[in-house]
Amino acid sequence: MKKIINSPEQVVEEMLQGVALAHPQYVKRLEGFNVLVRAGAPSPKVALVSGGGSGHEPTHGGFVGKGMLDGAVAGAVFTSPTPDQVFEAVKAVNGGKGVLLVIKNYTGDVLNFEMAGEMAAAEGIEVEKVVVDDDVAVENSTWTTGRRGIAGTLFVHKIAGAKAEAGGSLAEVKRVAEKVIANVRSMGMALSPCTVPAAGKPSFTLAEDEVEIGMGIHGEPGTHREALRPADEIVAHLMDKILADNPVAAGDEVAVMVNGLGGTPLMELYVVNRKVAEILGAKGAAIAKTYVGNLMTSLEMAGFSITVLKLDREIKELLLAPADTPAFVQF
Amino acid sequence: MTNVYVAAIEAIGEAMIRNKEYLTDLDAAIGDADHGINMVRGFEAVRGKLGALPPEADLATVLKTVAMTLISTVGGASGPLYGTAFLRAAAVAQGKSAVDGATAVSLFMAAVNGIKERGKATRGEKTMLDALEPAYEAFAAGVGDNKPLPDCLELACAAAERGIEYTKTIVATKGRASYLGERSLGHQDPGATSSYILLKALNDFCRRRPAEEA
Numbered sequence: 001m002k003k004i005i006n007s008p009e010q011v012v013e014e015m016l017q018g019v020a021l022a023h024p025q026y027v028k029r030l031e032g033f034n035v036l037v038r039a040g041a042p043s044p045k046v047a048l049v050s051g052g053g054s055g056h057e058p059t060h061g062g063f064v065g066k067g068m069l070d071g072a073v074a075g076a077v078f079t080s081p082t083p084d085q086v087f088e089a090v091k092a093v094n095g096g097k098g099v100l101l102v103i104k105n106y107t108g109d110v111l112n113f114e115m116a117g118e119m120a121a122a123e124g125i126e127v128e129k130v131v132v133d134d135d136v137a138v139e140n141s142t143w144t145t146g147r148r149g150i151a152g153t154l155f156v157h158k159i160a161g162a163k164a165e166a167g168g169s170l171a172e173v174k175r176v177a178e179k180v181i182a183n184v185r186s187m188g189m190a191l192s193p194c195t196v197p198a199a200g201k202p203s204f205t206l207a208e209d210e211v212e213i214g215m216g217i218h219g220e221p222g223t224h225r226e227a228l229r230p231a232d233e234i235v236a237h238l239m240d241k242i243l244a245d246n247p248v249a250a251g252d253e254v255a256v257m258v259n260g261l262g263g264t265p266l267m268e269l270y271v272v273n274r275k276v277a278e279i280l281g282a283k284g285a286a287i288a289k290t291y292v293g294n295l296m297t298s299l300e301m302a303g304f305s306i307t308v309l310k311l312d313r314e315i316k317e318l319l320l321a322p323a324d325t326p327a328f329v330q331f
Numbered sequence: 332m333t334n335v336y337v338a339a340i341e342a343i344g345e346a347m348i349r350n351k352e353y354l355t356d357l358d359a360a361i362g363d364a365d366h367g368i369n370m371v372r373g374f375e376a377v378r379g380k381l382g383a384l385p386p387e388a389d390l391a392t393v394l395k396t397v398a399m400t401l402i403s404t405v406g407g408a409s410g411p412l413y414g415t416a417f418l419r420a421a422a423v424a425q426g427k428s429a430v431d432g433a434t435a436v437s438l439f440m441a442a443v444n445g446i447k448e449r450g451k452a453t454r455g456e457k458t459m460l461d462a463l464e465p466a467y468e469a470f471a472a473g474v475g476d477n478k479p480l481p482d483c484l485e486l487a488c489a490a491a492e493r494g495i496e497y498t499k500t501i502v503a504t505k506g507r508a509s510y511l512g513e514r515s516l517g518h519q520d521p522g523a524t525s526s527y528i529l530l531k532a533l534n535d536f537c538r539r540r541p542a543e544e545a
Contacts, residue, residue, distance in 0.1 A: 075407075080407050083403070
């Protein structure tokens, strides 16, 4: 393992200290907890709390700020935060209008956030939750845990966050979040694995010419392995899966996110985006907004994911609304 | 005098530490490679918390301390699941000064039901329940036959061991391994394995301390 760390046990703690020192105008650390909240928390609006395992930076702490999240809870690397931590975040950001928990669909995240929601409800705080499950690599059925939540979660933060900033009620913010979840689909692939600091070795291995299609953001295996192909062919495959699940028709408006998993140069992400735009263009869909960057990462994993969000007037307006956070600024 | 309940939990913690890499490797194959790391973080915190309890702490207090510590330190799915199991067992142990067969069965049942409810899971989905539920049934049957508690625990361990073998033959439909579908076949479930390790450690502990409690 070759990492710029002091010790695996201190990685999350020291990262949170570093974030708080870098962005005091945006966030403050909740003393004694692995929680970042807005510098001015609580504010008299519906609050959004998200979180999950660490290792996905800038998710989630980087999106705490105006127009997005009010609190972000950091677990150990790739491990859901515990209920007491989430509960502290909820208490710290609750401004009396209620709190929406944005959860990615992993068993651990759902269980821990649900327990936290029960604790908050017991204290009389109004809490609702939404569970994001945008990853089409994983089949959804009543017999599985369901699709995973990956980069599409960012669109939930952005759009539900804008609704809350605009003064929406908890029910309205939740409705908008659910509308995004219903219309957002993603799929990723990986070229190389990542190493969880405490594990000290990669969680899987790939041959030099091999890639994993449908890779999750925790190094969970994807749908299958295959030989590395040109970017356009990989993108075409991922887009086929995404659009098969949520077809776009001529005249539809969409937003696109090409997300790097941490170890992929922007150059390659833009090569990917070129093909994504070409495929959507051929379908007659209009791309209202494109985001390219390392937004929902998986430590140093090389690879990317594509996210397509179908827009209507309401969610387009909220998507384009201003946001000001350490990792996402939009005027 | 050492508190026997605390000593039993410490024995479980030591077993988790010994099996840290094993559990993490099992998890790497079908999950996210952190199960051993998380369990050890939890049980190391448990050791600290138990050390701060008065020596005369009763079973309910010990179990509740274990539960709250696991819930607040393990994370992942295992934290709330094992935490809920210990919390439910603590509720049954409340006010009990000694553990007889009937109490032990109730404790065990409450723990297993806690996991089923929290995880919305049932047997056959490649989870810890595939080790724990057969173990509970074997234990309850043993108590029903008036066997001594250590023998019942031995039966429970054997059933859990068969349970972890069984997880190799089924496809995961709950938890992170469910994303793999058919590819989870042939792999042993890490959660079921840590449940077996827990029971085995308890059994070994009781063997070393005959005529004590289960």
